[in-house]
Amino acid sequence: MEHDDAPTGPPSPQAKPAPAPTPTEGEMSRIAREAVRQPPDPRLDKELARLGLMDPEPAVARTGQPTGQPAEVAPELERLRREYRRMQAILVVLVAVIGILAVIVVVLLVR
Numbered sequence: 001m002e003h004d005d006a007p008t009g010p011p012s013p014q015a016k017p018a019p020a021p022t023p024t025e026g027e028m029s030r031i032a033r034e035a036v037r038q039p040p041d042p043r044l045d046k047e048l049a050r051l052g053l054m055d056p057e058p059a060v061a062r063t064g065q066p067t068g069q070p071a072e073v074a075p076e077l078e079r080l081r082r083e084y085r086r087m088q089a090i091l092v093v094l095v096a097v098i099g100i101l102a103v104i105v106v107v108l109l110v111r
Contacts, residue, residue: 023031048054 045054
């Protein structure tokens with residue numbers, strides 16, 4: 001009878017690979033800065049859109065070139081900007097009036 005080279009005892013547990021070291025806070029900060037500075041990868045954008053993790057956008061919109069918005073947008077935008085500036089002016093006047101009234105109340109209470 002021959003002796004087999006196979007072990008007769010229970011199988012020994014295989015050594016698990018050591019976990020990757022956790023990056024330090026400084027390394028994480030450096031990695032984040034590098035990721036932000038990199039230009040967008042259209043292949044990754046397509047893959048994320050395919051997975052439903054982001055809305056598909058035309059490549060033209062990502063490059064900063066105009067997407068062909070209708071010409072009617074410009075007058076509406078100007079109207080909204082005028083209205084916004086008018087609201088800002090009204091808000092400044094209201095804050096000034098409230099400040100003056102607060103001073104008057106304090107003066108009257110101190111008397």
